[in-house]
Structures are given as structure tokens and as C-alpha cells.
Amino acid sequence: MKRASGRSPRGGQADAGGTDAPAQRPYTRAAILAAALELIDRDGVEGLTMRRLGETLGRDPMVLYRHVANKAVLLDGVVEMVVNExxxxSTDPDWEGQLRRFARHFRELALAHPNVVPLLVTRPLATPLGLQPLGTLRPLEQILTLLTRAGFTSAEALHIYRALFGVIYGHVLSELQEVVERPDETNDLLRLGLHRLPATEFPLLRDLASELASYDGAAELELGLDILFAGLKTTLARSSD
Structure with a gap:
């Protein structure tokens, strides 16, 4: 029997063949960015296009440009949304504890959204600081405030921020790297493909097969932070003498 209004039982608009068109999501900038993040999580950055984003939202892709001028702005928005978490x-006197928590949370976000990590690392490099979304700059301002209150100079605080992110970026990129060639293999040398390396040229690397295979991301991050903060404490002690 023909429906009076041409709508589906769920309230969506039916097409000529009687099937439902994609349901429209709420159309706000936040909804657009959330949908973009879903696509990146599922298909990678290369899988995000304005057309596919429009299909996901149930909207004409051209309407997206009312909220995001282009794909570059869209990617910056996704980075800002993730970084906002x-x-x-900056009022905590335990500056080391705050930076450790920050690094751990960054790692958690990276593991939850591995396809976004390249954006987190590269997008800030593609845009001058003053032109970046404000949300991406807030952690920088907060960390600078935290460290200057702890006794570091502004210049030292900036160097520490850069060193911290060097450790964090390097760690998450290493942790997300595919290291297993044969997941079902029980021999670590074979699992990692290290048997392919000439034994006479790479004896130490081959001998580390078990260490490489038992990689513990959380422990490795803590070790990197331990080394960084030990040096920072020494620097702070010297500057206070």
C-alpha cells in the first residue's frame, strides 16, 4: 500500500524505488568534524573526501563548504578536535606529573585514532603558529605556563615543550609501526623478518629479536620520559644555583 507522505516508517525520505535515502545527521561544524574523524579512523586520511563526507552526513557535498572552506581547513579542524581532548x-606545582599525564593521554589518543597520528605530527608544520586553530595552541600555552611557574625561563620552557613532543611523536610513530612479518611464527627472529638480515653485518640487531618482539609501548614511553625529565631536573637545579 502506498504511503501517504512518501516517507519511510523511520521518518526518512523514500526514493522513487521505495528505499530510504541516507539519514541526515545534525549539520553543525562539530558534526562535520566528527564524521570526518570517523572516515579517517576507518579509511585513512586518503579515504576522506568532501563527496564521501557529504554521503556520510546525508548532505550535498557542496553544502559542506559553508562550514569548512576546503579540505586543508577540514583536516586542521580534525586535529583541533582531537587535541582539544x-x-x-598549569596551576599544579608537580610539573613533571602533569607532563607525564599529558604524554600518556596523547599516546592513548594515538592508539585510539592511529590514522590521525600523521595529521597530528604534520599539520602544525604546514601552518604558521598564528594561523593555526586556537585549540591546537592551547596545550602549548598551558605547558609554557606550567613550566615558567615551576621556575624555568620562557625560552627554557619552549625548549622543553619541543623536546617533550619530540619524545612523544617519536614514540607513537614507533609504536604504531608494523613490526611483525609472520604473526603466527613462534620464533622471534622469523616473526620480525630479521632472519633476512646478513648475520655478519647485523649481529646485534638480530640478537635483539626477543627484545623487539616483546615491545611494551607504555613502558617504552615511561623510559623516554624518565630520561627527558632527569635531564630537565638537572637543568633546573643548575639554573637555581
Whole structure:
């Protein structure tokens, strides 16, 4: 029997063949960015196009440009949305504890959204600081405030921020790297493909097969932070003499 209004039982508009058109999501900038993040999580950055984003939202892709001028702006928005989940309590006297929590949370976000990690690392490099979304700059301002209150100079605080992110970026990129060639193989040398390396040229690397195979991301991050903060404490002690 023909429906009076041409709508589906769920309230969506039916097409001429009687099937439902994609349901429209709420159409806000936040909804657009959330949908973009879903596509990146599922298909990678290369899988995100304005057309596919429009299909996901149930909207004409051309309407997207009312909220995001182009794909570059869209990617910056996704980075800002993810980074907005990070925060530092700049009033906490335990600056080391705050930076450790920040690094751990960054790692958690990276593991939850591995396809976004290249954006987190590269997008800030593609845009001058003053032109970046404000949300991406807030962690920087918070960390600078935290460290200057702890006694570091502004210049030292900036160097520490850069060193911290060098450790974090390097760690998450290493942790997300595919290291297993044969997952079902029980021999670590074979699992990692290290048997392919000439034994006479790479004896130490081959001998580390078990260490490489038992990689513990959380422990490795803590070790990197331990080394970084030990040096920072020494620097702070010298500057206070």
C-alpha cells in the first residue's frame, strides 16, 4: 500500500524505488568534524573526501563548504578536535606529573585514532603558529605556563615543550609501526623478518629479536620520559644555583 507522505516508517525520505535515502545527521561544524574523524579512523586520511563526507552526513557535498572552506581547513579542524581532548593543569606545582599525564593521554589518543597520528605530527608544520586553530595552541600555552611557574625561563620552557613532543611523536610513530612479518611464527627472529638480515653485518640487531618482539609501548614511553625529565631536573637545579 502506498504511503501517504512518501516517507519511510523511520521518518526518512523514500526514493522513487521505495528505499530510504541516507539519514541526515545534525549539520553543525562539530558534526562535520566528527564524521570526518570517523572516515579517517576507518579509511585513512586518503579515504576522506568532501563527496564521501557529504554521503556520510546525508548532505550535498557542496553544502559542506559553508562550514569548512576546503579540505586543508577540514583536516586542521580534525586535529583541533582531537587535541582539544588534551589538557594540562598549569596551576599544579608537580610539573613533571602533569607532563607525564599529558604524554600518556596523547599516546592513548594515538592508539585510539592511529590514522590521525600523521595529521597530528604534520599539520602544525604546514601552518604558521598564528594561523593555526586556537585549540591546537592551547596545550602549548598551558605547558609554557606550567613550566615558567615551576621556575624555568620562557625560552627554557619552549625548549622543553619541543623536546617533550619530540619524545612523544617519536614514540607513537614507533609504536604504531608494523613490526611483525609472520604473526603466527613462534620464533622471534622469523616473526620480525630479521632472519633476512646478513648475520655478519647485523649481529646485534638480530640478537635483539626477543627484545623487539616483546615491545611494551607504555613502558617504552615511561623510559623516554624518565630520561627527558632527569635531564630537565638537572637543568633546573643548575639554573637555581
Amino acid at each position: 588534551l589538557s594540562v593543569d
